[in-house]
Amino acid sequence: MGSSSRISLRILPTCAFALFLAHSLAAQERPYFITYNHYLEEPGTLEVSLNSTFGTQRAANRFFSYWTEFEYGVNAWWTTEFYLDGQSTIHDSTIFTGYRWENRFRPLKREHWINPVLYVEFENINGADRTLLEVVGHDTEADSAEINGDARKERKREIELKLLLSSSFKGWNLSENIIAEKNLTSSPWEFGYALGASRPLALKASAKRCNLCRENFAAGVEMYGGLGDRYRFGLKDTSHYLAPLLAWNFPSGTSLRVSPGFGLNGNSHRFLLRWSISREFSGFGSAVRRLFAERP
């Protein structure tokens, strides 16, 4: 057994025990799948989220992509997130496609009309990744048509930078993301955008405890797509999507989200259906610290 496997065998039970010690918390999950607003994870809270996208393709088989998110609030101005990605293509295969590590930083200490957050991500994925978590440059449906065996040979080590702008007004959240992505081996900088608007179905909380209260639901819409690259900036040969969404935050700490997405031009997948289930564990950081604390 390799040393990395031995380390994993030690770390996994520790994390599982820390999750057991942590309390679940009422999630206030962002309703978007692609767009980010300016709200960060609460300090010391871990959110585990299982997500999937079903996609149709004109010239290839349908696919399911999956990603697992571990989002942790380091403090009130820094959230870090680790992703594991995979994918299944019908009549082809199921493969692990890579990992991502993202960090979001809030530079301003108070709320403003427009609140900026800086986003930095490193991703190490292969060409078969179809999570479509960001659509940039000249990404099109044809990129996903390759069979997994060939697509996985392409390695993508990329840095992604985003400027997240977000405002809250009368219960609405309006978010705008500007995206720049660079493959570290070659390729020019590629650009993209994501826009989102959402609102809870009720602004006032009801006095009774309930799962089906309107305040536990949020609805919205997001739109995202590519803006070309450094040499060919613009909308030509890019793909774009419009996706309504619905989120349901249970008081018990679990959140469900679903979002059907529709391609807006011939370069886009015609239809994407995304869904996710997530759960927040507050006090995860303290629980881990207690496990490693010195005995009195």
Place this chain on the structure above:
Amino acid sequence: MRRKRLALGCTLVLMAAGLAWAQKEKSLDSGKKAGLYAELAQAPEKARARRNPLESDPDALPAGRKLFERHCAQCHGETGEGTKKAPSLRAPEVLGATPGTLFWVMTNGVVRSGMPVWSKLPEAQRWQIVRFVKSLGPAPPVKPEPTSPPR
């Protein structure tokens, strides 16, 4: 190419080190608590003067209690008495603050000291929480530890 990889490796190591450093247990000492309470004084006059629009809403108190348990109790304690992570909401500084001041602090958070912004909750829900916090009385006096009888 090698230089790029080196820069990337250094960045990842620095971020991981920062993550570890940021996780050091920071319990609230009296100085920090005073700093957090001092944030109440930072509220602008206009914010301080705002009245709670749900003051006379009979549902505001139970709804505020429910929201407090979901979002605030983890750090401030089930009855707002404070924990290692966050100060008491039953201290004179908070009891003496106007509803508008509490609403302003909740909306803006005290980001550098660990309290996140709560503008993610709709305005009406923040006012419901303020209504509940204002209903908390002063903390009950701490009973002195019983001394063991001399042998």
